[in-house]
Amino acid sequence: MSGRRLGRGFFRRPTEELARALIGCVLVARERGRIVAGRIVETEAYLSAGDPASHSHRGPTDRNRSMFAGPGRAYVYLSYGVHHCLNVVSGPAGVGEAVLLRALEPLEGLEVMRARRGGVRDRDLCRGPGRLTQALGLNLEHDGLDLCRGPLGLWPAEAPPPPAAVVVGPRVGISKAMELPLRFTLAGSRWVSR
């Protein structure tokens, strides 16, 4: 089901390209021996200085520091004071670009996901950035984690090529730079948000 963990080289590419390449990969989370995994079906790229919708466009703060930590790191933040969102950092250290993971197709550990998500229907387990972090048990403790090496509890893995085309469109849920085509989805997937 899920292949080898992605190495550093996978993340060393332009952020938009990385956002597209992550579609179809499998995100795996492990906690106390329990494996939970899903196929990535929706991502959004957030750039640096020229992107006013990006947390990093005004430079580092205590909250967004790990967004500048270099390729292959995790950036997790608290959204609306309520939900956690997971990003994969891209670009060299100090630049501040990242890919937001917005939706997964659940593949493994469905029982754990259902327990964490409080009995919603399966379609909604990971359909949305706040939902997928809850289903995978992710929180601020995962902020700054190296997804390529080190003490692992979370990592993206290789997978067979996506069964369908990847389509690009405008990002959702933002009020600035809405016109930029930086959202990537797996065509026809019922697991995509919105």
Added chain:
DNA sequence: TGCCTGATTGCCT
């Protein structure tokens, strides 16, 4: 210091 906004979600009418 105080007020507004936000890469969201789920409950209410």
Added chain:
DNA sequence: GGCAATCAGGCAA
């Protein structure tokens, strides 16, 4: 469709 929950950052005073 409306809106509350809940908190960090940005900005004005």
